[in-house]
Amino acid sequence: MLRLLIVTLAVCATICAAAQTRNSPMEAIAHLTGPPQSDNTQVKGNVTFIQNDCGQSVHVRIQLENVMQGKHGFHIHEKGDLSNGCTSLGGHYNPDKVDHGAPHHEVRHVGDLGNIEVNASRIIDITYTDSVISLSGKRTIIGRSVVLHELEDDLGLGNHTDSKKTGNAGGRIACGVIGIKSDVDEWPCRGGGADALRQSMSIVSIVVALIIARGL
Numbered sequence: 001m002l003r004l005l006i007v008t009l010a011v012c013a014t015i016c017a018a019a020q021t022r023n024s025p026m027e028a029i030a031h032l033t034g035p036p037q038s039d040n041t042q043v044k045g046n047v048t049f050i051q052n053d054c055g056q057s058v059h060v061r062i063q064l065e066n067v068m069q070g071k072h073g074f075h076i077h078e079k080g081d082l083s084n085g086c087t088s089l090g091g092h093y094n095p096d097k098v099d100h101g102a103p104h105h106e107v108r109h110v111g112d113l114g115n116i117e118v119n120a121s122r123i124i125d126i127t128y129t130d131s132v133i134s135l136s137g138k139r140t141i142i143g144r145s146v147v148l149h150e151l152e153d154d155l156g157l158g159n160h161t162d163s164k165k166t167g168n169a170g171g172r173i174a175c176g177v178i179g180i181k182s183d184v185d186e187w188p189c190r191g192g193g194a195d196a197l198r199q200s201m202s203i204v205s206i207v208v209a210l211i212i213a214r215g216l
């Protein structure tokens, strides 16, 4: 009986450890294009997202060209539906139904990534980290979209009526749907996924072990 108990606990420990180890980061990509601008050029490029494990921050790299110099609102929008170009992607991804804000604000839409500032080269290549968006879990941004706006996002601080909804960032000059890029078989934390199963199995084995121990 004691041997069985030890074996059970060992199995549990192995499963628990397996649930905490990831071999490679989760990676996603969106390819962006947009409608012709006033000078007939189109914004193009990509945005990549890397998250090393569920619950961790996401590293965002934005590589775009043909963007007009200046600040442009940059958000995750709720839908991945391009049937009407950038206009059918819905509003800012906002599962908490709160006001629009800046990335560093306590109150913000999940999708509020602030502004990007483009210099005279009209090319941008920047990387930053956000701790609110996620590639995993119930609120994954996979299947949603990125949208670049014509104007500066006022971060909810302006006095326009749309300030607390959209940041009054104007039209949509480029967009793309966020898809899986990395070679990862299992995406953890997708509500009730493999992780939850592993966890409940671990709990079951502990309970079984305790019952056996009592019976000794």
Ligand SMILES: *[C@@H]1O[C@H](CO)[C@@H](O)[C@H](O)[C@H]1NC(C)=O
Residues within 6 Å of the ligand: 029, 045, 046, 063, 064
């Ligand atoms: C993303 O865009 C940059 C700049 O245009 C390009 O060099 C890079 O190859 C692109 N990456 C992918 C995966 O398409």
Ligand SMILES: *[C@@H]1O[C@H](CO)[C@@H](O)[C@H](O)[C@H]1NC(C)=O
Residues within 6 Å of the ligand: 119, 120, 121, 123, 124, 125, 126
């Ligand atoms: C303009 O931005 C690009 C891309 O982010 C950067 O490589 C370049 O050095 C910048 N140019 C100036 C003059 O700051």
Ligand SMILES: *[C@@H]1O[C@H](CO)[C@@H](O)[C@H](O)[C@H]1NC(C)=O
Residues within 6 Å of the ligand: 157, 158, 159, 160
């Ligand atoms: C807010 O409105 C006032 C009066 O209409 C205007 O003078 C001011 O520039 C506006 N501020 C911002 C940040 O838009």
Ligand SMILES: [Cu+2]
Residues within 6 Å of the ligand: 073, 074, 075, 076, 077, 092, 147, 148, 149
């Ligand atoms: Cu937007």
Ligand SMILES: [Zn+2]
Residues within 6 Å of the ligand: 075, 092, 099, 100, 101, 109, 111, 112, 165, 166, 167
């Ligand atoms: Zn917003």
